[in-house]
Amino acid sequence: MEGDWMNQLVAGLLEISAVAHDDATLKAALADLAERFEFSGYDHAKLLPGDSYVISNLHPDWLKRSRKLDLDRRNPIIKRAQQSRRAFIWSGTPQTGTQPEEDQTFYEAAAQFGIRSGITIPIAISSGAISVLSFVSPKSILTAQDEIDPIAASSAVGQLHARIGQLKVTPSIQEPFYLSPKEGTYTRWLSLGKTVEDTADIEQVKYNTVRIALAEARRRYDLCNNTQLVALAIRRGLI
Numbered sequence: 001m002e003g004d005w006m007n008q009l010v011a012g013l014l015e016i017s018a019v020a021h022d023d024a025t026l027k028a029a030l031a032d033l034a035e036r037f038e039f040s041g042y043d044h045a046k047l048l049p050g051d052s053y054v055i056s057n058l059h060p061d062w063l064k065r066s067r068k069l070d071l072d073r074r075n076p077i078i079k080r081a082q083q084s085r086r087a088f089i090w091s092g093t094p095q096t097g098t099q100p101e102e103d104q105t106f107y108e109a110a111a112q113f114g115i116r117s118g119i120t121i122p123i124a125i126s127s128g129a130i131s132v133l134s135f136v137s138p139k140s141i142l143t144a145q146d147e148i149d150p151i152a153a154s155s156a157v158g159q160l161h162a163r164i165g166q167l168k169v170t171p172s173i174q175e176p177f178y179l180s181p182k183e184g185t186y187t188r189w190l191s192l193g194k195t196v197e198d199t200a201d202i203e204q205v206k207y208n209t210v211r212i213a214l215a216e217a218r219r220r221y222d223l224c225n226n227t228q229l230v231a232l233a234i235r236r237g238l239i
Contacts, residue, residue, distance in 0.1 A: 004086075006119065006148040009037050009135070013156035017163045023170055026163065031057050039177040040114055044164070047078065050221030050232050053161035053171035055164065058136065062113040063173050069106060077223040081122035081132050087153040091117040093140045114138040121157045123162075127228070131161040177236045183217045186210050188239040191230045 012033045020026035024149045034042045034057075043056040043063075056063055069075040077090055092107030093116070099107070111117070118136035125131050179187060190198040196214065200207045214226055223229050 004144075005037055006144050007152065008155045009033070009119070010152050012036070012146065013133075013160055016154070019158035019186055020163060020167065023167060026167060026169055027055070027057065029172070034135050037135065037215060041136055043132075043134045043136065044160070045078075045132045045134075046125070046129070046161070047132065048125065048127060050175070050177060050223050050228070051235065052175040054173040055169055056172045058115070060172070061112050062110070065109060067173050072101055073208050074106065076100075076106055077118075077120055077134065078132065081120055083123055083126055084151045085130070087119065087121040087148045089117070089119050089142050089144065091141045093117075100113070116140050117142045121148075121153045123157050124160065125161065127224070131157065133157045133160065151182050177221065177232065177238070179238055180213075181235060182213050184233070184238055186213055187217070187226075187230055187233050190214075190226055191234060191239055196226075 003012060016026065016029040017031065020029055030042045030044070031094075034040070041056065041058045043054065043058055043066075045054045046052055054063055066075060069078075080090065081090065092111060098178050107116070115136045115138070117139050118134050119142065120132060120134040121133045122130045146225070185203065186199050189202060190196075194202065197207055202208045203210070213228065213229075218224070218229050221229075221232065223232065230239075
């Protein structure tokens with residue numbers, strides 16, 4: 001990679017969002033863009049409680065392992081993305097000092113899959129969550145002559161995130177989501193405009209029975225309210 005490659009990469013992302021017309025072409029275009037800039041692959045993650053997914057061409061075993069680290073809040077790249085909310089280059093080789101043991105464990109595991117450095121571009125999305133795009137490399141350290149334009153980078157990933165939603169791109173990994181029969185029934189009544197009290201009357205159960213069941217479903221997916229629960233259930237086709 002030579003010259004102002006980071007901003008050329010952003011330009012390539014904007015082009016993908018404009019021309020990709022289905023699941024296959026979008027994934028193929030991302031893979032081609034990664035290869036053009038000598039990356040070994042890409043990883044796009046939406047990190048929203050109860051509705052997370054990963055679209056990537058990295059090794060499936062690594063995706064499963066890294067997703068678990070995301071959920072356990074032990075992925076140093078995602079932690080940095082959540083804190084900075086702007087594009088950055090990272091490496092498993094510490095530039096100064098010593099890495100925390102937890103971070104070192106992560107990078108050692110990643111290196112087994114040829115992932116030693118990369119560039120990550122996070123953006124803020126709804127409900128305080130983030131969408132993150134990374135291109136990864138087997139090189140120990142990435143270098144760049146010029147800094148990436150953070151506004152252009154965020155705009156490009158924002159357009160990509162929206163395009164993925166429009167095309168309903170099939171995730172490589174998606175967070176499991178389920179409702180028990182009772183939770184599903186109560187949530188369906190809420191989706192029809194009924195209150196918790198109405199639902200209890202319709203189902204001929206106590207108010208607290210409905211309230212506790214819905215609270216358990218929200219807790220399981222770290223959701224703030226019943227509106228989020230209903231929206232998620234509808235998106236996943238459960239009601």
